[in-house]
Amino acid sequence: MNIHEYQAKEVLSSFGIPVPRGRVALTADQVERTAREMGGRCVVKAQIYAGGRGKAGGVRLADNPEKALEAGKDLFGRVLITPQTGPEGLVVRRLLVEEAVEIGKEFYLSITLDRNTSRYCIIASAEGGMDIEELAAKSPEKIRMLPIDPFVGLRSYEARKVALGLGLQGRICEDCVRLMLNLYRCCMEKDCSLVEINPLVVTRAGWLLAMDAKINFDDNAIFRHQDYPEMLDYTQMDPLEITASEFDLSYIKLKGNIGCMVNGAGLAMATLDMLKEYGGEPANFLDVGGGASKERVAEAFKIILQDSDVKGVFVNIFGGIMRCDVIAQGIIDAASEVGCTLPIVVRMDGTLVEEGRRLLLESGLDVQYTDYLGDGVEKIVKMLQES
Amino acid sequence: MSILVNKHSKIVVQGITGRAGLFHTRQCREYGSTIAAGVTPGKGGTRIDGIPVFDTVEEAVQTTGADVSLIFVPSSAAADSILEAAAAGIGLAVCITEGIPVRDMVLVKRCLQGGAMRLIGPNCPGLITPEECKVGIMPGSIHQKGRIGVVSRSGTLTYEAVKQLTDIGLGQTTCVGIGGDSVIGMNFIDVLDLFNQDEETEGVFMIGEIGGGAEEEAALWIKKNMKKPVASFIAGLTAPPGKRMGHAGAIVSGGKGKAEDKISILKESGVSVCRIPTQMGETMLSALNG
Numbered sequence: 201m202n203i204h205e206y207q208a209k210e211v212l213s214s215f216g217i218p219v220p221r222g223r224v225a226l227t228a229d230q231v232e233r234t235a236r237e238m239g240g241r242c243v244v245k246a247q248i249y250a251g252g253r254g255k256a257g258g259v260r261l262a263d264n265p266e267k268a269l270e271a272g273k274d275l276f277g278r279v280l281i282t283p284q285t286g287p288e289g290l291v292v293r294r295l296l297v298e299e300a301v302e303i304g305k306e307f308y309l310s311i312t313l314d315r316n317t318s319r320y321c322i323i324a325s326a327e328g329g330m331d332i333e334e335l336a337a338k339s340p341e342k343i344r345m346l347p348i349d350p351f352v353g354l355r356s357y358e359a360r361k362v363a364l365g366l367g368l369q370g371r372i373c374e375d376c377v378r379l380m381l382n383l384y385r386c387c388m389e390k391d392c393s394l395v396e397i398n399p400l401v402v403t404r405a406g407w408l409l410a411m412d413a414k415i416n417f418d419d420n421a422i423f424r425h426q427d428y429p430e431m432l433d434y435t436q437m438d439p440l441e442i443t444a445s446e447f448d449l450s451y452i453k454l455k456g457n458i459g460c461m462v463n464g465a466g467l468a469m470a471t472l473d474m475l476k477e478y479g480g481e482p483a484n485f486l487d488v489g490g491g492a493s494k495e496r497v498a499e500a501f502k503i504i505l506q507d508s509d510v511k512g513v514f515v516n517i518f519g520g521i522m523r524c525d526v527i528a529q530g531i532i533d534a535a536s537e538v539g540c541t542l543p544i545v546v547r548m549d550g551t552l553v554e555e556g557r558r559l560l561l562e563s564g565l566d567v568q569y570t571d572y573l574g575d576g577v578e579k580i581v582k583m584l585q586e587s
Numbered sequence: 588m589s590i591l592v593n594k595h596s597k598i599v600v601q602g603i604t605g606r607a608g609l610f611h612t613r614q615c616r617e618y619g620s621t622i623a624a625g626v627t628p629g630k631g632g633t634r635i636d637g638i639p640v641f642d643t644v645e646e647a648v649q650t651t652g653a654d655v656s657l658i659f660v661p662s663s664a665a666a667d668s669i670l671e672a673a674a675a676g677i678g679l680a681v682c683i684t685e686g687i688p689v690r691d692m693v694l695v696k697r698c699l700q701g702g703a704m705r706l707i708g709p710n711c712p713g714l715i716t717p718e719e720c721k722v723g724i725m726p727g728s729i730h731q732k733g734r735i736g737v738v739s740r741s742g743t744l745t746y747e748a749v750k751q752l753t754d755i756g757l758g759q760t761t762c763v764g765i766g767g768d769s770v771i772g773m774n775f776i777d778v779l780d781l782f783n784q785d786e787e788t789e790g791v792f793m794i795g796e797i798g799g800g801a802e803e804e805a806a807l808w809i810k811k812n813m814k815k816p817v818a819s820f821i822a823g824l825t826a827p828p829g830k831r832m833g834h835a836g837a838i839v840s841g842g843k844g845k846a847e848d849k850i851s852i853l854k855e856s857g858v859s860v861c862r863i864p865t866q867m868g869e870t871m872l873s874a875l876n877g
Binding site (some may be wrong): 286313315316318319320333349350351388391393418420421423424452454462463464465466467469470471472473474476477482485518519520521549550551572573574 | 607610611662663686687688689690692693694696697712724725726729739740741742743744745746747750767769770794796797799800801804820822823824825826827843846862863864865
């Protein structure tokens with residue numbers, strides 16, 4: 201789960217990590233007022249659920265409150281397109297106004313899961329401000345990684361080794377040790393899958409400051425944190441993905457015209473691969489899950505049909521826990537409720553497949569039914585190419 | 588022969604009185620598995636379908652001699668259940684539960700380190716030795732005793748592979764779903780190693796997907812150690828970067844974890860890889876006849 205930069209900084213700050221003075225603004229007037237409070241000179245930063253904002257023009261330095269107002273007027277409502285947003289971009293609806301800081305040196309610091317060791321890991325580099333993945337590809341020797349033993353947690357001496365490795369000395373080194381210990385505490389207590397400070401700066405005046413911050417929460421841990429859903433900014437998310445998540449469905453909008461409903465994440469991915477291999481373009485990824493009810497199947501089907509790009513639907517079910525008759529009834533209910541006229545191809549196998557097939561064929565819906573995956577994929581691709 | 592479970596395996600189901608727990612307990616039993624006991628705290632001393640229910644795994648093990656645990660406990664308590672199984676001397680725990688927080692699993696993994704218990708999952712379909720023992724949620728009917736070991740990060744995609752292996756006449760020795768999370772118990776290499784040593788297993792089918800580097804590591808291990816033919820399918824060739832494709836672990840981030848890279852390193856290691864999921868059975872057959 202994503203949150204905005206200003207929210208991430210609030211979280212970090214609550215763990216004693218120094219961040220620039222600043223405030224979120226929802227209107228251009230608020231931008232101006234905050235700029236005045238900051239002493240005139242400030243940075244105005246677009247808050248969207250994606251990185252790469254600077255290069256896309258989403259971060260402005262304003263010398264006075266009037267310039268800040270101008271930047272605010274220009275940025276609100278603007279669609280920012282960055283390498284992480286996809287071509288459709290994301291709309292700017294919140295701005296973070298911060299004091300402008302004189303930067304001495306920049307670093308990179310984060311904590312995330314290292315899948316190789318199954319441990320959280322500190323990642324640090326003296327090359328701050330850069331895209332860390334790019335740096336990892338180009339100069340891996342410039343990145344320090346330290347896996348943390350969950351039994352003992354991050355210890356000062358380990359953090360000190362990392363800080364010294366970054367070239368920090370004396371008081372700033374010790375400040376950095378404390379900051380890392382706090383960052384680890386934040387990562388654990390808040391169940392973060394990523395806490396990233398990039399750049400972490402040493403100001404000209406000689407203080408550490410988290411200039412930019414990113415936090416991802418572990419979706420699986422939301423039950424322990426009642427406040428997380430309140431932090432979500434729905435304007436930054438695909439409306440269909442929001443609806444899907446309300447029904448506990450895993451849905452991702454893609455670019456094609458074949459709506460897909462599959463059970464199981466692996467099979468769903470494989471089905472998309474197969475459609476592409478046969479020249480089709482999937483409109484979505486949708487895993488209807490293991491033990492879905494017919495109501496949930498119907499919701500899934502309706503979500504697929506709500507996407508106006510969808511010109512046909514392919515259903516691929518291998519019933520294990522999921523019964524084929526439940527799937528069939530869900531499709532029938534949804535299709536008759538919304539009056540679906542699109543071509544539908546259904547492939548089913550596994551638990552109660554005969555019953556499912558019978559229900560579909562007797563429903564009067566215009567459904568092409570097949571027992572074979574390859575056959576189903578060919579059928580739907582061909583039908584859409586012909587139409 | 589087979590790996591991990593056979594007709595002598597005695598299963599204790601943790602969370603037996605829950606909806607999913609009870610449903611699958613019945614399915615496993617119907618398949619022929621020995622369900623020796625169930626555990627639901629607060630319901631010790633009762634019976635369900637004639638199966639004795641205990642408050643703790645320890646009592647269940649001491650009373651019935653159960654050696655395999657099948658876990659259906661909700662995600663908030665599942666980490667505890669895995670650790671309880673280990674403390675009770677269970678040899679193999681199979682955790683079906685999905686949605687366990689990463690922090691919990693990091694701790695569990697650390698606790699199990701150096702211990703005797705093996706863990707499969709979480710977020711997995713479990714494992715099955717056809718015609719002997721089913722410890723999981725897969726449909727039993729598509730399996731057939733045979734020559735191929737199956738190891739997979741997926742659920743339903745594994746069923747697809749199994750059905751093809753059955754239809755083509757190869758059958759399976761044991762099928763292991765290792766789970767789709769970022770932190771799991773046994774990994775590809777652990778299972779491949781067991782298949783390598785198992786006399787009845789003549790070849791292995793491995794199902795991977797985008798995200799992480801487990802397939803790459805397995806490929807290097809196979810190149811160095813595997814004495815038997817391996818065939819594979821990797822899901823997610825067309826997955827968009829940065830999106831989590833259903834499984835917690837299935838994400839291409841920063842150009843890492845791509846299907847294309849996994850496929851090429853597997854091929855370099857002598858593994859036969861098919862590009863579409865309808866060719867899994869045939870690819871295994873030609874790898875065997877290689």
